[in-house]
Amino acid sequence: xNSFVYQNPTELIFGKGEIAQLASRAAKxxxxxxxVYGGGSIKASGLYDTVMSILAEQGCQVSELAxxxxxxxxxxxxKGIKICRSxxxxxxxxxxxxxxxxxxxxxxVGALYDGDVWDIYxxxxxxxxxxxxxxxxxxAATGSEMNRSSVITNWETKEKFGGRTTFxxxxxxxxxxxxxxxxxxxxxxxxxxxxxxxxxxxxxTPEIPLQSRFAESILLTVIENAERVLDNPEDYDGRANLLLxxxxxxxxxxxxxxxxxxxxxxxxxxxxxxxxxPHGAGLAIxxxxxxxxxxxxxxxxxxxxxxxxxxxxxxxxxxxxxxLAGIAQTEAFFKxxxxxxxxxxxxxxxxxxxxxxxxxxxxxxxxxxxxxxxDDVREILRACL
Ligand code: NZQ
Ligand code: ZN
Numbered sequence: 267x268n269s270f271v272y273q274n275p276t277e278l279i280f281g282k283g284e285i286a287q288l289a290s291r292a293a294k295x296x297x298x299x300x301x302v303y304g305g306g307s308i309k310a311s312g313l314y315d316t317v318m319s320i321l322a323e324q325g326c327q328v329s330e331l332a333x334x335x336x337x338x339x340x341x342x343x344x345k346g347i348k349i350c351r352s353x354x355x356x357x358x359x360x361x362x363x364x365x366x367x368x369x370x371x372x373x374x375v376g377a378l379y380d381g382d383v384w385d386i387y388x389x390x391x392x393x394x395x396x397x398x399x400x401x402x403x404x405x406a407a408t409g410s411e412m413n414r415s416s417v418i419t420n421w422e423t424k425e426k427f428g429g430r431t432t433f434x435x436x437x438x439x440x441x442x443x444x445x446x447x448x449x450x451x452x453x454x455x456x457x458x459x460x461x462x463x464x465x466x467x468x469x470x471t472p473e474i475p476l477q478s479r480f481a482e483s484i485l486l487t488v489i490e491n492a493e494r495v496l497d498n499p500e501d502y503d504g505r506a507n508l509l510l511x512x513x514x515x516x517x518x519x520x521x522x523x524x525x526x527x528x529x530x531x532x533x534x535x536x537x538x539x540x541x542x543x544p545h546g547a548g549l550a551i552x553x554x555x556x557x558x559x560x561x562x563x564x565x566x567x568x569x570x571x572x573x574x575x576x577x578x579x580x581x582x583x584x585x586x587x588x589x590l591a592g593i594a595q596t597e598a599f600f601k602x603x604x605x606x607x608x609x610x611x612x613x614x615x616x617x618x619x620x621x622x623x624x625x626x627x628x629x630x631x632x633x634x635x636x637x638x639x640x641d642d643v644r645e646i647l648r649a650c651l
Pocket of ligand 1: 303304305306307308311334335336337338362363364365366368404405406407408409410413415416417443444445446447448451454455458516531545546
């Protein structure tokens, strides 16, 4: 196991009706609040009215930034920063999915940074300070509600990068607010959270039994609850289980003492930077190809995955056959829940393979399970066509 420092300051508030806790948190953070949200799902579900009435009861002066796009764009972040400065905003409340949370994080750091907030995403600087941020999450997927990452797309330059920004001060997760997530977004979220686990599970770090079992238990729980929720979108416990899995998959627990990979995310971000496809859907396409490209680096790890997560029958099989059976089960599961299988499902051909491979390796080689350069990434992308 590697040495590590773990710190996660986000207060996680979880369960039915817990939105009521927003009142006391708002009272602490100040009167001038910027509420950030997306394209209207929170108005349709009634959550917008609930949030606004709680903030009004606390005497908050509310400014709004609506219309944050899935794959949130830098231009929208700039608008939010402008509002923070002109309205003397004390804190920000993000109400929505990962895109809304990520845009709000960018605004929170950008409002207190003298230069261009894109500097933080293009690794020119490190963010030092941020306005306080609260979250009301409506979609189980990214884990952004309990980490300090934020992923923003610069639509002008067609770049999508993750930045190290700020942890939410609090995140309210009521599974009931995820009942309205459409089937395709539920599937995308499932693929995203599973991918987060894969990125941290497939590692050469020796002697990490607890971290491995944490990861396997998240995967097993997602697999057990996925079809239950897809069959019955208002199954409270199923939604609750997925929601908690999404958070636990990317809140800093899994990488304790583990060298992690993240190559598949770099590849997917390059795809969605150019084609604006949903992140989880892109990962469902990339991850199995990545697995097939890299598994020989550590067959024992893939064998463990196959046996413990998919209960593959090892009888009469070589280690490599067991490992490959686990990958096949992963592909079959993604197919069963209706995730896209190829880039062609989004009418993406080979016209931008080089460009995407260049973008994914823009800051150098990626991954640790197998270090991938431009040629490797292009090969994986070609397999995704
Ligand atoms: O915009 P609205 O109207 O709210 O609709 C959204 C959006 O169209 C809808 N939605 C959300 N909650 C809903 C709902 N519809 C009905 N009922 C609800 N309760 O779902 C659509 C997708 O939302 P989005 O926020 O884009 O999805 P997700 O949470 O998957 O976020 C994806 C973004 O997060 C980034 C991705 O790259 C992508 O840009 N990521 C962020 C990470 C992080 N900060 O740690 C890590 C991830 O790996 C990922 O890269
Ligand atoms: Zn992801």
